[in-house]
Amino acid sequence: MTASSALPLSRERAVGIEAVLRASRLCQAVFARLAQAQTVTKADLSPVTVADYGAQAVVNALLHAEFPSDPIVGEEDAADLRADARLAASVVELTNSVQPAGAAAMSSDDVLAAIDLGQYAGGKTGRFWTLDPIDGTKGFLRGEQYAVCLALVVDGVVQLAVQGCPNLPHDLAHPEEGRGSLFIAVRGQGAFERHFDSADERRISVSGVSSASETQFCESVEAAHSSQSDTAQIADRLGITRPPVRMDSQCKYAVIARGDAGIYLRVPTRADYQEKIWDHAGGSLLVEEAGGSICDVTGKPLDFSLGRTLKGNKGIIATNGRIHARVVEAVRSVLRL
Ligand SMILES: Nc1ncnc2c1ncn2[C@@H]1O[C@H](COP(=O)(O)O)[C@@H](O)[C@H]1OP(=O)(O)O
Ligand SMILES: [Mg+2]
Ligand SMILES: [Mg+2]
Numbered sequence: 001m002t003a004s005s006a007l008p009l010s011r012e013r014a015v016g017i018e019a020v021l022r023a024s025r026l027c028q029a030v031f032a033r034l035a036q037a038q039t040v041t042k043a044d045l046s047p048v049t050v051a052d053y054g055a056q057a058v059v060n061a062l063l064h065a066e067f068p069s070d071p072i073v074g075e076e077d078a079a080d081l082r083a084d085a086r087l088a089a090s091v092v093e094l095t096n097s098v099q100p101a102g103a104a105a106m107s108s109d110d111v112l113a114a115i116d117l118g119q120y121a122g123g124k125t126g127r128f129w130t131l132d133p134i135d136g137t138k139g140f141l142r143g144e145q146y147a148v149c150l151a152l153v154v155d156g157v158v159q160l161a162v163q164g165c166p167n168l169p170h171d172l173a174h175p176e177e178g179r180g181s182l183f184i185a186v187r188g189q190g191a192f193e194r195h196f197d198s199a200d201e202r203r204i205s206v207s208g209v210s211s212a213s214e215t216q217f218c219e220s221v222e223a224a225h226s227s228q229s230d231t232a233q234i235a236d237r238l239g240i241t242r243p244p245v246r247m248d249s250q251c252k253y254a255v256i257a258r259g260d261a262g263i264y265l266r267v268p269t270r271a272d273y274q275e276k277i278w279d280h281a282g283g284s285l286l287v288e289e290a291g292g293s294i295c296d297v298t299g300k301p302l303d304f305s306l307g308r309t310l311k312g313n314k315g316i317i318a319t320n321g322r323i324h325a326r327v328v329e330a331v332r333s334v335l336r337l
């Protein structure tokens with residue numbers, strides 16, 4: 001099933017899908033030659049590859065061509081590329097490799113300018129896009145899960161999500177049967193999944209379990225991103241006996257939205273870490289439109305209107321909805337909130 005073009009945000013939805021598919025193709029092409037991929041270290045020590053820059057260039061360029069007055073809150077900026085001509089040349093080559101046949105090649109200046117379109121400050125009025133060109137760079141580098149995450153925020157509320165998950169199995173129990181899914185949601189229109197090799201969409205919904213003990217929970221692979229000792233205690237308190245599903249990136253939100261697991265926990269490891277809006281905007285809408293619930297570890301709704309970070313929130317609890325109150329109670333009790 002494909003959403004009708006008469007529905008709200010149908011053009012944004014179609015452009016978002018094209019942008020995320022192009023960026024996902026670029027990332028897969030880079031991974032195929034990852035042995036040679038250049039990586040640099042940003043000030044925050046996170047790995048960033050030519051694919052992160054290239055994917056941001058591709059998405060921003062298409063958004064800017066189609067919606068020239070929409071600002072973009074993107075994770076990356078081109079400062080390091082301006083200081084490294086060899087790295088910049090790789091990104092320009094990659095960006096042009098996924099432009100449609102017949103499109104004029106982008107110059108180095110065009111590519112750097114496209115990346116730098118992502119520096120908008122966000123806020124509570126008007127509409128803007130938010131982009132994580134590769135969420136889960138560490139998963140990408142390991143050949144595991146990562147996601148290209150795009151969302152549209154209007155007056156502080158997420159209205160559209162398009163998330164590409166190139167390595168996500170279509171069926172977690174049968175990874176050999178195919179990988180690569182796109183997840184799409186528009187507020188009020190439901191959540192959908194399509195495989196990378198087909199335009200057919202299917203509506204997805206959260207798991208129907210009504211007891212937390214019957215489900216599995218997912219969390220980060222990286223212990224520095226979410227406290228695995230706290231989540232083990234929370235799981236224990238909820239009577240969950242199955243091991244956690246550890247996965248990088250916003251693929252965790254897709255897995256909740258599709259009903260593969262019932263709970264996603266992200267428990268702060270540091271009091272001063274502010275979650276970024278591009279790490280949660282799209283994923284939160286996917287979960288809500290699939291019938292689930294989301295809030296922070298104190299039970300507060302996520303507030304995407306405060307700029308580039310979720311500075312009013314701490315951590316994340318996303319569930320299938322039916323077990324939400326019980327999970328929030330267990331998290332608050334273990335964290336003494
Ligand atoms: N201390 C931290 N706590 C929570 N998330 C973090 C922390 N440090 C980095 N991140 C972010 O976690 C995300 C990946 O999370 P996951 O573990 O779910 O795959 C990345 O976007 C990464 O941001 P960044 O892109 O700035 O490195
Ligand atoms: Mg990063
Ligand atoms: Mg991220």
Ligand SMILES: [Mg+2]
Pocket residue numbers: 052075132133134135136137
């Ligand atoms: Mg990223």
